[in-house]
Amino acid sequence: MNDDRSMKVFFLFTGSGALVILTSYGAIDDPALLRRLAAKGIDKFLSYQIPLALARERYGKHFDVVLEDLSETDDLRVLDFDGTRAFRLFSFREMGAPLPVEP
Template sequence: MGLREARPMMGSAMSGTLPPTHSPDVASAFALRATADKPLFRATPAAKEDPMKSLLLLTASGPLLILTSHESLHDQKLLEVLRNKGIGKFVAFEVPLSLARTRYGGHFQAVESNLQETDDLRVLDFDGQRIFQLFRFDELGAPNLKEQS
């Protein structure tokens, strides 16, 4: 059996067939077929938005990754809490909560379990090098510049 030229499998996963360059055995092993009782994609109900937010703050003293129960970065109570902690000027990026949960695993769960509705925020990570290794800028939300007096 010789080497064959690689060809793109345009639409083959959706149609349930493979290009003719594959043998029938390989094609049957990899074919995806949707049937009435077993659809390829299942409709799921809209997920309830998590009340918690994960934010990357670039501050004068370094990056912080925080979890907060506040609805928005524009929430005046959150800004007041940050100002009281000496964080008045920063650049903030929203980090998708599911991404932070995946990247931090058990540590995220431990911090999340301690976050109560009455808590303003919890620091998930304050190690800038680790934060920058775990997240790419293209995974984050748009930057928000905040400068409070």
């Protein structure tokens, strides 16, 4: 199993909806991560960090499956494409302070 201590979970509000990502980047505003997101068409968003343990608890086995697929060359995984489900799983009180990102 991968060492998840350095993993981060972010809830992103994008122009096309909400999603939750799991990444090994240290911060959502890491330039390399921003380039990876922009390459996927995500360059303007509002982000919230979700505590890793909370995401693991809420997603259960799905979290472990996504984490196991993470390798050194694949440092960005989508944990949840379904914004409606993500909104049901997390309250704003549970997330960190919002960080706006735009080009």
